[in-house]
Amino acid sequence: MTSTRGATIGIGMVGYAFMGAAHSQAWRTVHRAFDLPLTPRMAVLCGRDRAAAEAAAAKLGWASVETEWKHLIESGDVDLVDICTPGDSHAEIALAALAAGKHVLCEKPLANTVAEAETMAAAAAEAATRGVRSMVGFNYRRVPAVALARRLVAEGRLGEIRHVRAQYLQDWIVDPEFPLVWRLRKDKAGSGALGDIGAHAVDLAQFVTGAAITGVSGLTETFVGERPLPGGAGRGPVTVDDTALFLARFDGGAVGTFEATRFASGRKNALRLEVNGAAGSLAFDFEAMNELAFHDHTEDPELGGFRRIQVTEPGHPYVGAWWPPGHGLGYEHTFTHEVRDLLAALAAGEDPEPSFADGLQVQRVLAAVEESAAASSVWTRVGAHGTG
Amino acid sequence: MTSTRGATIGIGMVGYAFMGAAHSQAWRTVHRAFDLPLTPRMAVLCGRDRAAAEAAAAKLGWASVETEWKHLIESGDVDLVDICTPGDSHAEIALAALAAGKHVLCEKPLANTVAEAETMAAAAAEAATRGVRSMVGFNYRRVPAVALARRLVAEGRLGEIRHVRAQYLQDWIVDPEFPLVWRLRKDKAGSGALGDIGAHAVDLAQFVTGAAITGVSGLTETFVGERPLPGGAGRGPVTVDDTALFLARFDGGAVGTFEATRFASGRKNALRLEVNGAAGSLAFDFEAMNELAFHDHTEDPELGGFRRIQVTEPGHPYVGAWWPPGHGLGYEHTFTHEVRDLLAALAAGEDPEPSFADGLQVQRVLAAVEESAAASSVWTRVGAHGTG
Amino acid sequence: MTSTRGATIGIGMVGYAFMGAAHSQAWRTVHRAFDLPLTPRMAVLCGRDRAAAEAAAAKLGWASVETEWKHLIESGDVDLVDICTPGDSHAEIALAALAAGKHVLCEKPLANTVAEAETMAAAAAEAATRGVRSMVGFNYRRVPAVALARRLVAEGRLGEIRHVRAQYLQDWIVDPEFPLVWRLRKDKAGSGALGDIGAHAVDLAQFVTGAAITGVSGLTETFVGERPLPGGAGRGPVTVDDTALFLARFDGGAVGTFEATRFASGRKNALRLEVNGAAGSLAFDFEAMNELAFHDHTEDPELGGFRRIQVTEPGHPYVGAWWPPGHGLGYEHTFTHEVRDLLAALAAGEDPEPSFADGLQVQRVLAAVEESAAASSVWTRVGAHGTG
Amino acid sequence: MTSTRGATIGIGMVGYAFMGAAHSQAWRTVHRAFDLPLTPRMAVLCGRDRAAAEAAAAKLGWASVETEWKHLIESGDVDLVDICTPGDSHAEIALAALAAGKHVLCEKPLANTVAEAETMAAAAAEAATRGVRSMVGFNYRRVPAVALARRLVAEGRLGEIRHVRAQYLQDWIVDPEFPLVWRLRKDKAGSGALGDIGAHAVDLAQFVTGAAITGVSGLTETFVGERPLPGGAGRGPVTVDDTALFLARFDGGAVGTFEATRFASGRKNALRLEVNGAAGSLAFDFEAMNELAFHDHTEDPELGGFRRIQVTEPGHPYVGAWWPPGHGLGYEHTFTHEVRDLLAALAAGEDPEPSFADGLQVQRVLAAVEESAAASSVWTRVGAHGTG
Structure with a gap:
């Protein structure tokens, strides 16, 4: 057969x-x-x-x-x-x-x-x-709750966007005796929390809002300067950031705070995004990935409040292919959805998203954060720096 | 290869x-x-x-x-x-x-x-x-959070069990125009919410507590007596329960309330379990399936409180085979874990669990609930009724 | 002055x-x-x-x-x-x-x-x-969130009521060495958890739904039969229930589960109520007394979900007299609101609510629970028993 | 008498x-x-x-x-x-x-x-x-949950502090037709969200961590430049910030993000603080003021997780004077506790806290934020600027 x-x-x-x-x-x-x-x-x-x-x-x-x-x-x-x-x-x-x-x-x-x-x-x-x-x-664009968030913004349900709060919080290197793995070496990893997880936060914020970050003020820090070498032969220097924080402006007029860290004890994979608009607000936390919190600001204020949408309805993005309402998905489904969209684009002869150009834009934001952090946090335009 | x-x-x-x-x-x-x-x-x-x-x-x-x-x-x-x-x-x-x-x-x-x-x-x-x-x-025994709950009870972390609260709440037939599908016909489905989802609640409660239900007092109700026939040719009678509620005693001395319904508007697949013991308490809701709430009653009361355990650590049941902490699993993984345990038992020449005898015990509880409901809710011993 | x-x-x-x-x-x-x-x-x-x-x-x-x-x-x-x-x-x-x-x-x-x-x-x-x-x-009728819940039901926002879940959970006598205070003696207290806190759960459920409980099936249990006498002179028998559970029917056709206990470790004052109707649902927990969860089942299912209403808006019941939105109230305000309504009724020459007749109805429900519990949980009509 | x-x-x-x-x-x-x-x-x-x-x-x-x-x-x-x-x-x-x-x-x-x-x-x-x-x-220092947070940090339960996230989010001027009240005029109010509510966030973060902010990188924005004059006679310019965001360093080595805004639709009085330390973490939100979330990072990771402490135990700060566990307090109690501490200090002949010097330190932080915001967000030392 x-x-x-x-x-x-x-x-x-x-x-x-x-x-x-x-x-x-x-x-x-x-x-x-x-x-x-x-x-x-x-x-x-x-x-x-x-x-x-x-x-x-x-x-x-x-x-x-x-x-x-x-x-x-x-x-x-x-x-x-x-x-x-x-x-x-x-x-x-x-x-x-x-x-x-x-x-x-x-x-x-x-x-x-x-x-x-x-x-x-x-x-x-x-x-x-x-x-x-x-x-x-x-x-993470392919988490159904994130795709729904994007849809709500695109439909105007949030109105003009004012505020973005994006964080990617983990805690796997809180212990100073955690070894100096390749992700903590600049030659291999390029950067630390900034590039590894901060990149996701930047892409998520730009994807959901549909707006590009135009400038930043950044700060980076390495809390634990030396760690045991993996082989057990003494200690070596950590050459990447343990955390990166920055303020941002978006091309639609919104402002935002960003943070990436592996030192947030108790947060395991908290990729969190809050967006406040003139007509509504959203909140997402990957640690509860099948949920989206949505506040409709056009409602009667006596009945308003953040609602917990279980993003498991057949009409929600990607969900129709899976299980009945209330039967949630997991981390791995984000990749299944990713390749679904990729194969669909290939079959249609279209360019899939996010493109390499989208990836470049994220890299430019990260570079601007590093540049600002190295220059007393002075405001730095994305794409305007030496290497960009 | x-x-x-x-x-x-x-x-x-x-x-x-x-x-x-x-x-x-x-x-x-x-x-x-x-x-x-x-x-x-x-x-x-x-x-x-x-x-x-x-x-x-x-x-x-x-x-x-x-x-x-x-x-x-x-x-x-x-x-x-x-x-x-x-x-x-x-x-x-x-x-x-x-x-x-x-x-x-x-x-x-x-x-x-x-x-x-x-x-x-x-x-x-x-x-x-x-x-x-x-x-x-x-x-549902193979949800990592449920398996962890079982482990905590077995280790004595809850002490003597006093209370069980088990509910399985859905809302897919709230609308009286929802058609008369086979699950609403006694000849096909045997019973309604009781057997379809109540069975899961019974098994879950007995599995986590390690105690068997010994008697019940039950009540069933059909809210919508007639529904459109699927083909569109008029209406037919609903011959199963829309909801079943019962009180229960467990062989260890605990008491419990149970409820199964498809009329809990807003609850999609809320298989919920709370267990209170002399040394601690647990709470689980499948709508947040990667979490287990645990209260340690032996702690300093000024620091105590239900903690939200993200059941995504490598040492948690089944989790080590999957992704890093904070990267949750979905509904389908319960089946993957189920067949994992089945294959492991087969390879070891052992009987897997839950056995058909376990399934029979659940059926006996359900039958006792129906029998009690038909007899003015009078207390009914599990296994003592005519057919059991 | x-x-x-x-x-x-x-x-x-x-x-x-x-x-x-x-x-x-x-x-x-x-x-x-x-x-x-x-x-x-x-x-x-x-x-x-x-x-x-x-x-x-x-x-x-x-x-x-x-x-x-x-x-x-x-x-x-x-x-x-x-x-x-x-x-x-x-x-x-x-x-x-x-x-x-x-x-x-x-x-x-x-x-x-x-x-x-x-x-x-x-x-x-x-x-x-x-x-x-x-x-x-x-x-507890005077918690603003509870009064808002009543308002929503009265306005028809929940449609026909199907389900009630009411619990009053505390944990102050989990320890078997807690002394035999007067609340644990039938001659003083009348009953245990049933009358002390179960009474609140019964009134709350009837008040919010606007429906009366017509019959019950009950179960009571005393987990710790003897306790130290307060003076230190040996031990004495506990003569009241430690917990009471019951199933109920309401005159509007709804069914419910009720539970009162002082053995729910980790629950301090969890007076909880869930109501599911054909058009919407509510959930309340006194441990978060300034919030009401509301699900509007008439909404687009892709946007629906329990919303967390902060019951702190000026138009919410009682709230206009106090502080700006988001600045919550405490337990004691329930009494302040109670006497406010009492004084307003007196000044208007009207009967305040809840009346003694309302209190009697609650007593009749509690008596029916005890009667049922003493008769193998058989269904017992409220008001039909010997003493009622 | x-x-x-x-x-x-x-x-x-x-x-x-x-x-x-x-x-x-x-x-x-x-x-x-x-x-x-x-x-x-x-x-x-x-x-x-x-x-x-x-x-x-x-x-x-x-x-x-x-x-x-x-x-x-x-x-x-x-x-x-x-x-x-x-x-x-x-x-x-x-x-x-x-x-x-x-x-x-x-x-x-x-x-x-x-x-x-x-x-x-x-x-x-x-x-x-x-x-x-x-x-x-x-x-807000006198919210029992905040005072407990301070106690936990002082006792070393969080270890070395790494991260602070502080936000004060309100939404009362989201509507551009909200009038130009005195709080939106610089001559009366000094500043906007920064001084009115950001001041609380700064004091809260410094109080709980026991560390002083030493430098900042700030950004301010006014989203709605003109508003109706209260009398109804045309429109006037908003002369204060609608929002202020800043990055900060603390004298103990921690880094933080801060945000104050009145444009976070759906947030009513969300004074929120998260603190991550090497040994544990805290999270607080005034919208649930009787709760403190605490994660103990020294625990077995398989049982760890943020616990919801109900700050209503007799041994919790201020609580012993009030009601039993689970019976929460409200906004106004923060003032009652404030004058309690003031009267106790006066009777003891001691200086109460927070002192005017503490208030000055907060003002210096706010001034540094404004100075940085006016200078392309460049890093600005607290107390080092012209007026400080």
Whole structure:
């Protein structure tokens, strides 16, 4: 018995750690939940250590293994390259894939520098003229509650936006004896909380409001300057920020506060967003990801109040493919929805969102925060700094 | 490249509606997330309409199709029969499968009558002596927060249990124009809210407390007596309960209130449980399924209070196989965990839980509630009634 | 400078423990917050021990002291008798006061038996024909959120009521070494959790729904049978219920579950009410007394959800006399509002609510619960039992 | 019968609007709830319009009236001057009162300029040498949950503080047709949201953490530039900030974000504070003022989580004087507690807190925010600017 649901597309994935496992779950599941014009084939997994990569491929469901990402790109089985490696290799892999005519899904951050991100965005724009598509993996856009938030803003239910409060709070390095992993080294990770999780907060705020951040005043701090080396051989310096805070202005006139930290004890994955508009307000916290709080300011004030919308109705974004009302989704579904939208765009011959240009805009905001933080928090225009 | 992770087990599933889709997701995923000694093969899907069943098999990932469940049982490819049909066919299919030496996973309620359930439990006990295993699908036991609740009670963190409050609240038939679907007909569904969702509340309360309900005082009500027939040809009588409420005593001395309804406007899938003990208390609501509220009554009262445990730590039940802290799971994971435990038990040669005997005990409670409701709510001992 | 705000009314209060302190705060404050046609004078406080009563009067603001309640009733300074004693003396004092032509505010429960309550209600009805008014102190009706809940139901915002869930949960006697205070002795208190706090839950449910409970099925339990005597001389038997649970039907067709307990560890004063109707639902918990949760079931389901109304708007019941939005009130304000309504009724020559007849109806429900509990939980009609 | 509870102190209050009503409630009540060595006499109320002042005095419980605040200060009946006027008159009245040897309670903000505040702080320090005491009215310190938060930090339960998030969110001028009241005019109010409500957020954060803000980067915005004049005669310019946001560093190494706004639709009086430390975290929101959320990071992570402490236990700050557990307090109690602490300090011959020096420190922070906002958000040291 063969599937009669149309064409397939060969996927090649580079990297198979946390993000690779999450993406694999998405690729395995997306056509089981959604009716799609294009069915993914999990063709090739790439990892440097063949034995480990083969074990991962067997567990995660990939048909074959490569140890060189260039071979993966060249493979005739691969139509789309899914980049799940650390940020310092994104640019090289993505540029090669696009040049080879392969679609690209690239995990965030798009790159470790604005310069790289600019090159990538330019390459993506050029590739699009050839029908080669690219997307950056801001998966939190695909939380149904977040997509509903965007819809409410777009429909004008919030009126003119005044305030944004965006935070991404974690606590996994509160303990000063937590080791100096690669995410705490600037050469590998580019930045610390700012790029790793702050990038999500920036994208989320811009996506939901539909407005771009135009300028910032930033502050960064490293609370724990030295940590044990992973091997146990003494201690080494932490070279990234432990936290980044900034004030922002949006092109629609709104103002906002942003914060990213891994030192908020008790907050595990609190990607939180509050938006206040003249006609209503929203609040979201990923720790309760199936809910959106909405206040309709046009109501009778005696009956008004933030309502807890369970974003599990069939008409809510993405939800119709899943379970009945009240039967919530989990973290991994954000990736399933991401690849759903990507496959739908590919089948339609359209550019998926968020684009590399969107990823570049986020990088420019992060760069402006770092620049401001290095210059006594002075107001810094996004895109106006030296490297941007 | 082949998997080297040991033996496989052929699965045959009967039915492919809501439960069938959820079970399929579990069978496709379980070995991708967990390291298991036994890997499921999704061998056969059974449905009466061949074309529809083939479409479902293609979408859900089953290798072949049968239109007669007896053929599925006989299939050499099938080692385990997964029963996802309405309750009126559970007994016949399960008995045949056990007789044929096939393991059985049977959706709840185990059967539509206590007599059927007794027969099934006896057959399961007999089959177990032959190494043929059976399990009833009370999937909510596999919510990590529920499993943690059970662990806390078992560890004595709540002390002697005094109070149980269990509710399963939905609202999908509040509208009197909602049609007379099969779930509202006694011949098909056995009972209404009581058996469909009340069964989950009963199992949950008994599972978490580790205590059995020994007697009840019940009340049932049908608010909307007639509804439009699905075809549009007039109206027909609702022959099941719209709601069931009961008081209960547990064998450890606790008392409880129970309620199941589909008329609680605004509650979508609120399976809620509160347990108060001499040393602590718990509260759970499936609408926030990744959280457990816990109060430690042995603490300094000035610092005490219900804490919101995010049940997403690696040491929490089932969670280690998934994502980092704060990255929650969804409804479907309850089934993935269910089949994980089932496969682990099969590989170990042990009886999985909940057993058919557990399912029978729940049926006896439900029957006692109906019997009490029919006799002016008089106290009714569980298992002591005519059919039990 | 003298007040020019009209007539005064002399208040005499019997008892000065917890309730006496709360009532004193109300009498001192009510005319400072509200514009009233009648200003209370705190004339006489009655307590058996003169020295203790004088100290209490000085602290609480009463002008003089009596040690015999009969003298208080006879005092020419006293126009209204406020009864804050334990339930076993309510009937005698209230009957004497009404006979003497004094208005009466009587704390709940109205009496310890239905027979006493019937006599009191009859006397109150007779007194009303003479312009002598009476009121029973179900103060929780005067929480602004509760009054708003009543308003919403009365306006039809909930449609036909289907479900009531009412609980009054405390935890002050979880410890079995807590002493055998008078509230745990039937001769003094009449009953345990049932009459002390269950009475509030019953009144609240009937008040908010506007429907009367017509029948019940009850269960009571005493978890700790013996406790240390207060003096330290050994142990004595607990002669009241530790908890009472019951199912109920209301005259409008709704069904409900009720629970009163002092063994719900972690719940301090959780008087909780949920009401589900065909058009909407409400939820209230006194532990967050300035909030009302409301779900409007007539809304677009994609935007619906329980909203948290902060009941602090000027148009909300009682709130206009106090502070700006968001500046909440406390427990004691329920008494201030209670005497506000009482004084307004007196000035208007109307009967205040809740009346003694309302108090009697609550007593009849409690008696039916006890009767049912003593008769294997069999359904028991309210008002149909021997003593009612 | 006379009170035997010791000496009295004559109070004179200037102003009788919102703050005056709240303070009156405190002065009337404090000795009724608390056992105090010093009992307040509500001697003189001052207002410019005699008739209105007399009506207010009658309603609020003041014995006499003056129309000139200088006469109030000179009155032999007045030992303590309570200043409840707008900020532009604070300095003059307070300086005169201190010079006359009268104790002073001054509402916040201490003054409209740093220069005035410095003069007042110096005068207060000098007066203290003569036994004349002064206090500034940051009443939110006296919310029991806030005082408990301070206690937990002081006891080291949070460890080293890393993060502060402080917001004061209201929504009363979201509507652009809301009139141009005096609080929107710089000449009267000094500043807008920054001084009116941001001052509370600053004091709260410094009080709870026990750390001083040393530098800031600020941003202010006026969303609605013109509003209707109150009289109805056209429109006038808004000359204060509608919102102020800033980043901050504390002298203990913590960093923070601050926000004050009256444009957060749906937030009524959301004075919110989150503090994250190495050993634990706190969260508070005045909209649920009887609760404190506390996370103990030293616990087993599988049982950890923010607990909801109901700050209503007898051992909690201020609570023992009031009602049993679970019976919460309201906004006005913050003032009752404030004057309790003031009277206790006076009786003990000690300086009450917060002092005028504390008020000055807050003013310096606010001035630094304005200075930074006017200078492209550049980092600005508190106390280092021109006027400080």
